[in-house]
Amino acid sequence: MAFLTGQEDPVPNYACHLGPPRAALVGDTRSALSVAMARLLGLYKFPQVSYASTLPSLSDKTQFPSFLRTRASDLVSSYAVTQLVLHLGWSWIVILAQDDDFGQQAGALAAGELGKADICIEFHLSVPSQHSPEKISTVVQKMQISTATGVLVFLNNSNFKLILQSLLGVRVLGQVWVSEGLLHTALALAMPGISRVLRGAFGLLCHRNRVHGFPEFFANLHPSRTPEDMFLGRFWEATLGCRWPHGNDTVSGAVQLCSGSESLSGHEHPFQDVSEVDIAYTAVYSVAHALQDLVSCEHGGGVCADPRHFHPWQLLHALRKVRFQTPDGTHIAFDANGDLVAKFDVFQRQQSPEGQFNFVHIGTMDPHPSLGHRMMIHLKDGIQVPSSVCSTSCEPGxxxxxxxxxxxxxxxxxxxxxxxxxxxxxxxxxxxxxxxxxxxxxxxxxxxRTETFLTFDEPLGLAMTLMALTLASLACLILGVFLRFRHTPVVRANNRALSYVLLASLTLCALSPLLFLGRPSPATCLLRQTTFAVVFTVAVSCVLAKTLTVVMAFRVTRPGQRVRVCLGPGAAASVVLVSSLTQVILCGVWLATSPPFPHRDAASEPGRLVLQCQEGSGVAFSCVLGYLGLLATGTFSAAFLARGLPDAFNETRFLTFSMLLFCSVWTAFLPLYHSARGKATAAVEVFSILASTAGLLGGIFLPKCYLILLTPERNTAPSLRPGPWAQSGCGSLLGPALSPGPQHSPI
Incomplete structure (x- = not known):
């Protein structure tokens, strides 16, 4: 209060200063008394900058509104440790945390951040602040069975050394220790045999700014130049090992007196390593830059302040927004909590060629606005980074x-x-x-995937093409033979018009497989199944009409019976027309509701994209095939029942044999079609079409061609005229068909 008011007997809210106002307080602020003072100074909005305090609670601007610091808090340092772990790619770690406020807060922060990154913690061990051999032994036992390589350390010096000493007699190899500081690690290096435990270690230090011009300033120090500085004489004595004469003091002969001609240039003072000049530099110059900004109105919102008369809150406002760059290139700024936006140096314990272990600077950690709360980490090339995982990484695949x-x-x-x-x-x-x-x-x-389909130029497609053309040519050739010998009894028997229609339909049946070859298109997909179904229906209906004609003919026992009406040419044509028209209607409904379309099948053949026709409506496709199967079954049944009629007058045995081949092929087709995949589906259907076409063509017409071409002497009326059957009435029915003349027979 005396500092704030300028009076030995302070009066609150009253200041009586002679000269310029006090700007700010720069100091250590680590003790409990200093924290209490920071809370009190905050009531007056008096700026205070600490270069040593790391207490996380001081970042609370509600309790400490005027407190700022140029050293990272414990939580910021702990957060930096977790960022380093993330950069190293570890996923399986152990946390050693002290059971005080610092250890609990730092350990909880690390566990939370690592948990967000899906990093697993094998053990989160609490090390007692007070000496407890039982608890230390428990910690050591868990460290011994641990499989994690990375160990995060949030301990003070004494506890860390105690843990290392306990691990000296335990076989724990391969662990890498990561700490937020190097002081306790450096102290531990002096312990005998510690290298067996502390083989791998990483440490972080808040980046320090080197004081520009300090070596020159140090070399020019002399007590005679600043006699009012009562500390410089003592510093001179301690550094140079002499005694500065003081008035009438008597000194022994063993004590060397300082002559004043000594120089500090090139001389290392005894407390060089623990000097706080570097860490105090940033704090002091932050205040200096804030004063400069306050005077020049840069961060005062356009309001300037008299450097000899300003209020503390005015300087605090400028100090919070201060931005400057140190001579060594470091950018200085404070965040919303009054903490310095800290940059860290990363050190790794490495072994020198002489066998000595030292901490070597290997990189930096720098916060970056574009990364949010993440930190940008730069490590030197060639750094050996150990691994700490529970399971080995899974390779691609x-x-x-x-x-x-x-x-x-x-x-x-x-x-x-x-x-x-x-x-x-x-x-x-x-x-x-x-x-x-x-x-x-x-x-x-x-x-x-490679596109594939049943092509004309591949061996299978070429063979099927040649087979289709051969069968079509054979059907045309037989049709030509029948036309050439149309007046012979064999051709005239059993309705030669049906034979012409059957041969024409079999020609189309042989050519229909060509629609299944080549790249599928919308047109070919529409024509494939429908063309096949219609032409085969015409062919089977012709066979049915032939069979029914023969059956009806041999049921006639007396001339003039009503059943003779069914033997006329119109009756056979009606059977073919009605059967075929029914199939055409079914195909029309199929095309109108859900027609076939090109489809790219990626599931049938590995590594290939099969181009095929999707049938569209499966129900419609089944109805079309089912109707054809029903028609074929009925035809085969009729032919089978009539197979015992005389061979000299009918072809029912040949019809039965051809329909047996037809039904056998398509009965085998169904399971093969449903089990085939890819372009094999089309190949199975093409083969079935060709096989059934060949069965009908060969079973019905090859015997007749043999009779017409090779044994023409049997293709005469006397050779084919029935014997015993003439007395039963059949001879009178079939006789006109087997005798030359203008008479016309239905058979």
């Missing part, structure tokens, strides 16, 4: 499988299943490739 009852950082690696990939390390699950891509053999990337 495999994913992590968690171990039951273990943290998520402990896992097993399993190869991605078929059709999936993992292109990064440590993926939690494998991914599906896009529709038109497939996983590589290593399953670490996706490759573009």
């Amino acid at each position: 495999s994913s992590q499988i968690p171990q039951e009852g273990a943290p998520h950082c402990c896992f097993e690696c399993r190869l991605c299943p078929e059709g999936q990939f993992a292109d990064q390390r440590d993926m939690k699950s494998c991914l599906l490739c896009p529709a038109e891509q497939y996983p590589s053999q290593a399953r670490d990337r996706c490759l573009p």
Whole structure:
């Protein structure tokens, strides 16, 4: 209060200063008394800048509104440690924290930040502040069984040395210690045998600004130049080892007197390493720059202050917004909590060629506005960074499988299943490739699929094309033979018009597989199944009409019976027309509701994109095939029942055999079609079409061609005229068809 008021008997809220006002208080502020004073000074908005205090509570601007500091708080340092751990890529660590406010806050902060980054903590061990051999022994036992390599240390000097001493007799190898400071680590290096425990270590130090011109200033110091400085004489004596004469003091002969001609230039003073000149530099110059800004109105909102008459809150306002750069290039600024935006130096314990272990500067940690709360870390090239993981990383092509009852950082690696990939390390699950891509053999990337379809130029497609053209040519050739010998009894028997229609439909049946070859298009997809279904329906209905004609003919026992009406040409044409029209209607409904369309199938063949026709409505497709199957079954049944009729007058045995081949092919087709994949589906259907076409063509017409071309002597009416059947009435029915003349027979 005397400092604030300028009076020995202070009066609150009254100041009586002679000369310029006091600007700010710069000091240590580490003791409890200093904290109480900081709270009191905050009531008066009096600026205070500490260069040594690291208490996290001082960042609370509600309690300490005028407190600022140029050293990172314990929590900021702890946060920097977690950032270093994240940069090193560790995922499995141990935390050693003291059981006081500092250790609990720092440990909780580290655990929270590491938890956000999915880093697992094997042990979070609390080290007692008071000496407790039992608790220390428990900590050492857990350290011994720990599998984590990285150890985060939030301990004071004595506790850290106590832990290291306890670990000297325990076989703990490979652990890397990370600390927010180097002082306790450096002290521990002096312990005998500590190198066996402290082989790997990282440490952080808040970056210090070197005082510009201090060596020159130090060299020019002399007590005679500043006689009012009562400390300089003592400093001179302690540094140079002499005694400065003081008045009538008597000195012994063993004491060397200072002559005043000595020089501090190039001389190391005995407390050079513990000098606080460097860390106080930033605090003092922050106040100096704030005063400069206050006078020049840079951060005063356009309001200038008289340097000899200003209020503390005016300087505090400028101090909070101060921005400047030190001669060594460091940017100085305070955050919203009054803490210096700290930059850290990273040190690593390394062994020199002589076998000595030293802490070597390997990089920096610098906060960056673009990273938010993250820090930008720059480490030198070639730094050996140890690993601290529970499980080895999973290579691309495999994913992590968690171990039951273990943290998520402990896992097993399993190869991605078929059709999936993992292109990064440590993926939690494998991914599906896009529709038109497939996983590589290593399953670490996706490759573009090769388009494939049943083409004309591949061996299978070429063979099927040649077979289709051969069958179509054979059907045309047989049709030509039938036209050439149309007046012979064999051609005239059993309705030669039906034979012409059947041969024409079989020609189209043989050519329809060509629609299944080549790249699928909307047009070919519409025509494939419908063309096949219609032409085969015409062919089967012709066979049915032939079979019914023969059956009805042999049921006639007396001339003039009503059943003879069914033997006329119109009846056979009606059977073909009605059967075919029904199939055309079914196909029309299919095309109108859900027609087939081109489809790119990526699931049938690995590594290939099969271009095929999707059938659209499965129900409509089943109805079309079902109707054709029903028609074929009925035709086969009728032919089978009529197979015992005389061979000299009918072809029911050949019809039965051809329909047996037809039904067998399509009965085998159904399971093969549903089990085939990719372009094999089209190949199975093409083969079935060709096989059934060949069965009908060969079973019905090849015997007739053999009779017409190779044994023409049998293609006469006397050779084909029935014997015993003539007496039963059949001869009178079939006779006109087997005798030359203008008569017309329905058979």
